[in-house]
Amino acid sequence: xxxxxxxxxxxxxxxxxxxxxxxxxxxxxxxxxxxxxxxxxxxxxxxxxxxxxxxxxxxxxxxxxxxxxxxxxxxxxxxxxxxxxxxxxxxxxxxxxxxxxxxxxxxxxxxxxxxxxxxxxxxxxxxxxxxxxxxxxxxxxxxxxxxxxxxxxxxxxxxxxxxxxxxxxxxxxxxxxxxxxxxxxxxxxxxxxxxxxxxxx
Amino acid sequence: xxxxxxxxxxxxxxxxxxxxxxxxxxxxxxxxxxxxxxxxxxxxxxxxxxxxxxxxxxxxxxxxxxxxxxxxxxxxxxxxxxxxxxxxxxxxxxxxxxxxxxxxxxxxxxxxxxxxxxxxxxxxxxxxxxxxxxxxxxxxxxxxxxxxxxxxxxxxxxxxxxxxxxxxxxxxxxxxxxxxxxxxxxxxxxxxxxxxxxxxx
Numbered sequence: 011x012x013x014x015x016x017x018x019x020x021x022x023x024x025x026x027x028x029x030x031x032x033x034x035x036x037x038x039x040x041x042x043x044x045x046x047x048x049x050x051x052x053x054x055x056x057x058x059x060x061x062x063x064x065x066x067x068x069x070x071x072x073x074x075x076x077x078x079x080x081x082x083x084x085x086x087x088x089x090x091x092x093x094x095x096x097x098x099x100x101x102x103x104x105x106x107x108x109x110x111x112x113x114x115x116x117x118x119x120x121x122x123x124x125x126x127x128x129x130x131x132x133x134x135x136x137x138x139x140x141x142x143x144x145x146x147x148x149x150x151x152x153x154x155x156x157x158x159x160x161x162x163x164x165x166x167x168x169x170x171x172x173x174x175x176x177x178x179x180x181x182x183x184x185x186x187x188x189x190x191x192x193x194x195x196x197x198x199x200x201x202x203x204x205x206x207x208x209x210x211x
Numbered sequence: 212x213x214x215x216x217x218x219x220x221x222x223x224x225x226x227x228x229x230x231x232x233x234x235x236x237x238x239x240x241x242x243x244x245x246x247x248x249x250x251x252x253x254x255x256x257x258x259x260x261x262x263x264x265x266x267x268x269x270x271x272x273x274x275x276x277x278x279x280x281x282x283x284x285x286x287x288x289x290x291x292x293x294x295x296x297x298x299x300x301x302x303x304x305x306x307x308x309x310x311x312x313x314x315x316x317x318x319x320x321x322x323x324x325x326x327x328x329x330x331x332x333x334x335x336x337x338x339x340x341x342x343x344x345x346x347x348x349x350x351x352x353x354x355x356x357x358x359x360x361x362x363x364x365x366x367x368x369x370x371x372x373x374x375x376x377x378x379x380x381x382x383x384x385x386x387x388x389x390x391x392x393x394x395x396x397x398x399x400x401x402x403x404x405x406x407x408x409x410x411x412x
Contacts, residue, residue, distance in 0.1 A: 137396075
């Protein structure tokens with residue numbers, strides 16, 4: 011009886027010897043891939059923060075005062091004149107604020123990839139802010155287009171001849187916001203892949 | 212020796228007996244949940260198709276001809292006058308077309324839940340059309356707001372007093388498109404959960 015027990019012990023230890031390195035290798039590989047994905051996620055978040063801040067700041071400082079030569083008073087154009095631009099600034103500020111707050115969580119999920127619930131929460135919030143910023147960027151783009159080229163059917167005049175500097179700044183802000191949206195889309199795709207990798211392990 | 216071997220066999224078969232029903236039960240439960248989620252996905256797609264078609268059709272038929280009483284000619288308002296509304300109709304048509312094409316795939320992934328790659332493809336395309344329809348809906352909303360209330364700073368007059376019927380139809384189309392966007396958001400969330408369930412199995 012003691013002899014057979016010993017043989018069983020040897021067999022089981024043989025088995026573990028044969029399998030352990032393989033499992034360890036695959037785990038290490040997956041963990042390395044996860045680290046790289048986590049770093050990419052962090053960098054994308056940083057880039058999106060910069061783009062969102064640039065968009066909000068450019069739109070927020072787009073005031074322009076133009077003198078009326080015929081009459082002795084001045085006309086001012088500001089993002090505050092149009093509700094869509096106000097929404098744009100708020101949405102971009104919310105986006106930048108959310109992304110800054112999400113940075114520590116991004117690092118945390120990179121260091122502790124086992125906490126899947128945090129990743130899922132980040133993923134859902136990412137989709138929400140993606141929709142928010144897409145909405146604000148495209149609404150502002152529609153208004154900027156109107157400001158540039160006007161619309162003869164509704165008798166809306168183009169105002170960019172008058173407020174050239176204002177229009178340029180506003181257009182720049184819209185471009186920056188679309189750059190932020192692209193970064194966000196990449197982030198959402200990456201988050202999805204990280205989630206899949208986490209879940210499959 | 213033979214005696215000890217026999218005892219080992221019995222032990223292992225006992226183990227498998229103890230575990231097999233449990234695994235089967237869990238699998239059946241997960242499969243049932245997946246079926247329900249698949250049906251929800253299908254119904255949401257149908258609802259989003261209807262909302263998108265209503266939005267596109269309402270916007271597309273929003274022509275209005277108003278007689279000018281003082282002069283003897285007529286003025287026509289049409290969605291075609293504004294590039295944003297043209298983009299809206301195209302985006303809603305694309306959305307409805309994509310959703311109709313995705314219906315058989317949705318059914319297929321419901322019947323064969325093991326084909327994860329198809330689900331991932333659907334998920335990515337869902338996020339893309341979600342962004343597209345959010346962009347078109349919010350851009351149209353910005354223009355509709357202008358048409359309703361105008362903007363004194365840029366000297367853009369409200370045109371809804373003149374074209375009341377046109378404005379009402381256009382506003383209805385924007386509301387329908389936002390309903391479609393909400394259905395799409397629910398779909399994306401559901402797809403994410405289905406993916407997680409699939410990957411965890």
